[in-house]
Amino acid sequence: MRRTMSDRLPEHIGQQIRLMGWVHRRRVLRDVAFLILRDAHGLAQIVVRDGGRLTPFPEETPVSVVGEVIARPAAPHGVEVVEPAITALSDPAAAPPFDLYRPELRAGLPTLLDHAPVALRHPTRAHVQRVAAAAVGAFRGALERQGFVEIHTPKIVGAATESGADLFALDYFGRPAYLAQSPQLYKQIMVGALERVYEVGPVFRAEPSDTARHLASYVSLDAELGFIEDHRDVIAVCHLALRAMLQAIPSNDLRVPAEPLIVHFTDVAEGEDLSPADERRIGEWAGREHGTDAVYVTGYPTAHRAFYTHPDPARPGHSRAFDLIFRGVELVSGAQRLHRHDDYVRALAERGETDLTPYAAYLDAMRHGMPPHGGFAFGLERFVAAALGLPNVRHAALFPRDLHRLAP
């Protein structure tokens, strides 16, 4: 008999069906017992007269249940399964380290992460992963509708670029190599071939930061586009992606109007960079005055942005870089980039980079004709944590990697 998913049971009242899933909970009362089965679509209630029949099926055991569906308004989906034949699909499961059947997992973050293979089964944590998948799908969809082509750039690179700090080093067939901190240089190169590109992939940061916002590896959602006027064309695409990603999250109360709110650095801050307190203040102002959770700050001082950042010709010392501050937290960085070869050589020299060997292919792409271009990057885990209001980015990562954690 074909399998019926739990949420389709109401269509089968009066029929024999087959459910498959995990024993979510057993409740043995005096005259009756319930087996709550969990599958990918939800929960289903199965009724047996003799509670002893459930003894061979401890919680988390995968089972197949064949029985008849009857209406029962108080049960999940308004139905229950009666007269069941229950078969184990594996050995009886060992007891989980925490109760998976409770509405909330009662365990601290370290415990949840240590036991991630089991914790991720809990509906609340599985939901976070489904939200992450939906957000990535929406990001791709928004960009593909705008003509972007997906690429997969190398994760092992031969040279340290972009400062060289925070790199993981590895042995590559006897040669030194590094894990890519970002697809930045490659996605710019690919503008020369495909005009508009995006990538969803891992990036690696050997950052010693041990905070609620940092991971040693995360999923970066990158985009880059050519033939732009300036950074506002980049913000327009970023905003389309942001709105699509938010709309993919079921029943969220996030407010992001279609028109991006853009403010200039000099109008909201003093000094050279924004502090976390500045970001919170700007986020609150945007919500209060403009009814939006998202605000783009442009014009960051050039000296504080990456060497490839395009300056703003109209405002000496300021750049065409931007950050997206979402609910008071920096979520996206982006910019128009330099596109002339000689500007790169100058910018690298100003940062003290005189050995240009690591940049050879990158500079080559610029030398052979690169249009004005720019791009941006989301961190997936940070986006999911911000959108769902999770207190630590590790709640959004599948199997997080940080300063201390390398397993599971």
Add this chain to the structure above:
Amino acid sequence: MRRTMSDRLPEHIGQQIRLMGWVHRRRVLRDVAFLILRDAHGLAQIVVRDGGRLTPFPEETPVSVVGEVIARPAAPHGVEVVEPAITALSDPAAAPPFDLYRPELRAGLPTLLDHAPVALRHPTRAHVQRVAAAAVGAFRGALERQGFVEIHTPKIVGAATESGADLFALDYFGRPAYLAQSPQLYKQIMVGALERVYEVGPVFRAEPSDTARHLASYVSLDAELGFIEDHRDVIAVCHLALRAMLQAIPSNDLRVPAEPLIVHFTDVAEGEDLSPADERRIGEWAGREHGTDAVYVTGYPTAHRAFYTHPDPARPGHSRAFDLIFRGVELVSGAQRLHRHDDYVRALAERGETDLTPYAAYLDAMRHGMPPHGGFAFGLERFVAAALGLPNVRHAALFPRDLHRLAP
């Protein structure tokens, strides 16, 4: 003025438009000169009376062209742009190391790879990357329609599993770590949480093989599903994905009927494994006798497959593993996996693995109740090379990594 893409010019005959793209070629005749412009959608012909006007715009320079569209049946898209105002969008481009305007790139593979940032601009090579993107999109679409959820598993792992050979080692904050050879163990774990999962991401193999089919890193298209009857449920999903991926390739002449052709190892081979010659022979037979480019061989001897492979209870010594042979080349490996904790402990012991620490999280997932499950993996570059008939997998990789190559 907004930009018009080259393929939309026929809709604008008699109008002023603006093109943006690269100078693909200049042809200066006695009385007239042509600038062929290349953008992401194709080529466009621009006519000037005085060839000297094209001197400031060498091939590959990004330009903006404003002019009037007129009908010209012999030109690309049946139109050309006249009375143009041409503006450079960057400095004049340096001459490419090979002629990008010829229909085929006249350079050997090493040269093409050394100059990949420029070679990828050639329409034939950009096309390969568009095909790769379309194939990945089709893979995702096929799986999402079947209820699969996208995941992103760790690429840095703390322990060597699956034999431990061919691993890239790295320094993880002072501890030894490795790059993941595959998402195998994690995708199986995630069946416990989401039932059906897929991943598109890089895998890393420190293989010393220097062949036309091996890369040190490639894009793996992985899927895994729970609550299966046996490996045939896995093949059914793999075949859906394969068909969708092939259909995403424009005007291909690949033959893959809807029903998968499945043969048993013992009916097509002797010995313990298939040689490349066996694979070619089986591929030819499938094409000749069954009119298909794809054939699934099942029942490989268990001893020659990974420890997690489920044996075939009906055929001692044989497994529920399969390979997809596509046009005579192995393209996909898959199998039903073991799902009982004790079977894993036994299988690992039989392979001489007595220290189970590296498998702790994996075995935990099995101990806490895992349904019968299985999965498969495509190598993206190998798929694209096979589908397009490319002689070397490096033609399909964006910036390949192999025994010798670590740049660009």
